[in-house]
Amino acid sequence: MTRISVSVDGTEAVDEIEPRTLLVQYLREQRGRTGTPVGCDTSNCGACTVLVDGRAVKSCALLAVQADGAEVTTIQGLANGELHPMQKAFHEHHALQCGYCTPGMIMAAVDLVGEVADPSEQQVREGLEGNLCRCTGYQNIVAAVRDAAAEMRGAS
Amino acid sequence: MIPVAFEYTRPSTVEDAVAVLAADPDAKVLAGGQSLLPVLRLRLAAPSTLVDLRDVESLHGVRVADGELVIGAMTTHAEILHDRRVAEHAPLIAAATATVGDRQVRHLGTFGGSLSHADPAGDLPAVALALSATMVAVGPGGRREIPAADFFVDYLTTALAPDEILAEVRVPDTAGWGYRYEKFSRMAQAWAVVAVAALVRRADGGVADTRVALTSMASRPVRATAVEQALTGTDGDSGAITAAAGHADEGTEPPDDVNGAADYRAHLARVLTRRALTAAAGA
Ligand code: FES
């Protein structure tokens, strides 16, 4: 067992874990962050995307021990009293159907907009290349991200 | 799926990391983990110990020394994409890095990890080969330098000994060269079916030097020397480029698999080489 200390959605935690524990497993099973789903076994789908020290990563492609000392933000840590602009835009644009990809889409999109404040449609599509959606056809997701980006520019 | 259990250690010096590898032949290095974690999850590998290099400060970052770009093995793809010195001295690296994996993968995956993994469909091995980069390895006996041409041995196999670690990569300056990484893949995130790394240096209106290396055309990245010889010394117009690109598949042994038949890859190599050279030669 290895001891790690991480901040998860603003709460400091110290835990003893097996080194083989994936970050996503740790988040779901030990920190109750079941808002972060697992969508695949191959690190392709992006459903498990969270922010580690502000950067989007696939939490199934990272050991929890690798996040030792880091600040992790999941979809459950994004809203601050009210929905984050990205969450609101996904809601308003009907950018989800089954919703399975949504937590990862939103975290990846927040990361993208943090780097590219006003992404073009092409930049959104490429920026979300690591996130797969089986339902929506992406159209509304792209619209939601661009809309949220506009709101986030206005808000800052 | 969950990996088979292993021990985990996070040394803070290369020497300590090497000592773990030397003492245990089943120990493996963990860099960004973007190739290793999927392999562990599928239980295609079951190392006894993972040696995480994250805390080895000397392996991180980019610098310029003696006119060469020096890239620490643990530098992430995202860091490379944002590095001014890479953009200035070896823009081909940045161009190819932008096509690696996806955004999330580029945040964790490392330059040295991609090279040491030596997947013949990986983007950076061919780029290192085209640039004639030098790999600096550290083992129990100290440091040694391995030219890129000798580093990639076979499918997922490099010249590194099991107790050696790739520490940094030295890249000759190619500021002012035309360059292009031309990659063909069938969908988002997919590996290259074939890709071409090209560099062209023009002088006095003609082509003074040409470098072409191919991704996914053999069990390791290969230089297309016949193309290089055919283009160098010409005026680099579209006729010369088309003629040179016709040699792209010479001497290659392209894989024949679900992503592409061998003859299809040979065709792609010629077409993509023409496109890459057209961009790199500014024709
Ligand atoms: S669960 Fe699919 S990428 Fe992580």
Ligand code: FES
């Ligand atoms: S909404 Fe169902 S997978 Fe995206």
